[in-house]
Amino acid sequence: MIKNVDPRTKLASVICISTLAIIFQNPLILMAVLFAGVFLAKIFGANLLMLIKRIRHILFLFIVIIFIQSLFVKTGTVLIGFENIRILTSEGLIRGIGYLMRILIILISGAILSTCDMRKLIQGLIQMKLPYDIAFMTSLGIKFLPLFVEEIKDTMIAIQLRGIDINQLSLRERLEIVSYLFTPIIAGTLNKSKKLSLSVECRGFRAYDRRTSITKLKMSFTDYLMISSSLLFSVGLIMIDKILV
Amino acid sequence: MNGFIVVETMYLSLNHIPILKNINLSLDRHQFVSVVGPNGSGKTTLGKAITGIIKHNQGHIYLNDKNISLLSLAEIGRTIGYLFQNPEKQIFAPKVIEELSFALKYKKVDQKIIEEKTIEMLHLFDLYHLKDATTFFLSQGEKQRLAIASVLLNEPEYLILDEPTTGLDIKRRKELSQLIDKLKTKTGILSISHDKEFINRHSERIITMKDGCIIDDKKC
Known part of the structure; x- marks a missing residue:
């Protein structure tokens, strides 16, 4: 290695x-x-x-x-x-x-x-002259992936804790259950994106054209x-x- | 040990970090028990371990004399109602009314009974005016009320409430307390909370945790 x-x-x-x-x-x-x-x-x-x-x-x-x-x-x-x-x-x-x-x-x-290391990968993209905004969006996209998985897991747990045994449902009902997975994912993503955009704006994201980097x-x-x-x-x-x- | 829920010498680690150590506990069906302790003391993990959401590494947890390791989440969910610390984690239906009727629908309960029970809960939690609202647009307090209502509609024999008063205003806290007074007579409740007023009003027993251990267990 x-x-x-x-x-x-x-x-x-x-x-x-x-x-x-x-x-x-x-x-x-x-x-x-x-x-x-x-x-x-x-x-x-x-x-x-x-x-x-x-x-x-x-x-x-x-x-x-x-x-x-x-x-x-x-x-x-x-x-x-x-x-x-x-x-x-x-x-x-x-x-x-x-x-x-x-x-x-x-x-x-x-x-x-x-x-x-995702931070280094993004830095690599920036040093390859990729615009910072796009590199930052890429890093955010990567960070959001495990959150989706987490969201799906949580929803499946919440559904089962209501006493629903998914294995005992018919195929039509299982497909219906799958449709329930999308609401928390879409809602959660929109919510997190909104909060995140507010947070980066508050910290002066894109306030200046040039950026320096510690890495x-x-x-x-x-x-x-x-x-x-x-x-x-x-x-x-x-x-x-x-x-x- | 006798009790509706019995925890015997239970140890739990997450990513090789010990979270719960040597937990011994017996919970009765008709008792309101509060778990208190500082952040990171293992209160929420204890609740999740009892519900089978997080698997324990050592020891045993019995629910109504059945080892929970042999039960599916659905089987545990039919007996224990679990309220998550963050209500967003358990709300998955797009509409308020759908969220409430979800479990009953898949349990093949008669449509008329579903409607009656759902409307009763909507009134009880002051959510009737929001019955067709999108769950995504609800406020934190409304989400919390909806999450509690959905858990209660399942008519569990035991309730585990993780921070039930978070996000509720004074009026709603009072209403939740009144509802818990009614529930206490037929359902056992384990409440994880930092709300001193709520704890003092309802607790018949207070378990104090620190660093993953139970350091105090007293009857009130």
Whole structure:
């Protein structure tokens, strides 16, 4: 694990692997990108076990989407079918696997970014000449995400404490319950945003055009090396893909 | 220990920080108990542990002789009514009337009975004029009254009230006190509060907490 990596380095690596995940179709190349993502996550100290734990409940959803996606591809050798009806083809399966790889790469990218200190990440964006207002909004957006999760958890607890066993409800009633989750989230977000905007205005936000910052990021040799490696890896894979095509 | 709620040598830690230490407690069904203590002494956590919102690490909590670790939140919620410190945490329906009728609707109670009970609560908590209002636009005091009314509509056998008088004006505090006088005869109440007047008026027993421990437990 490499410590004290500049957030801009992590951002550059994430941009590389997520862009590659979108442009490639070949599952073998996508697998190489996935391995690169896992390697990067490891050296940046991302907790992949935690990621697996978090997504285990929705894994079945990915598998269903992959299966549905593969059903609509009719080219390739028939793997499952009845007489003239093609249910699953080799091409469909390959596309489905490719889709799964892309999802995993995007999730790993998120795990890499989650290792960044958010304040430093925003400072990185500012030093990359991103306007402060937009950088500040990004940081707020990131801070609001765990609040949404908290709000959903609280609402589910409040619903169950009224004696409602969600597992015993019909599908229609469960969907109705889901609709109840939105009110506290929307109301809570609006309320918090309003209070927050008042608070920052009171503290003189945007009072002056120029801002100074106590935090200054500085790239080290390792950072430059990692950014160049990521770029070289990306260019290399693009060339291999072109040769394979 | 005998009691409607029994807590035996309970320990609770959050993020490896001990919050509650060696809690032993027995709560009766027809008693008003106040939990007092400074901020961060573990009062709210104790209430949440008894309700099963936060899981304890060691020891046992029994509700009506049943270990709460074996009960779902819904099963606990049918017996215990819990009022959150912040009413916004428990209001989830877009309209006041919907918030009140929510639990009864999903318990398949007859629509006529739901209407009768809801209107009774609306009058009792001076919320009738707000019955079609959006919960989001209510004031803090109105939200608090709505949260209490929603909990009571569930007809719990035991009530845990976390800071019930917060956000209420003098008139509403008096009305809440009158309502608690009526409730005390049929429901046990555990109140977590800093409101001395409220505590002195209702408490039959006062539990004092400090640094996650019960340091005093006296009958009034």
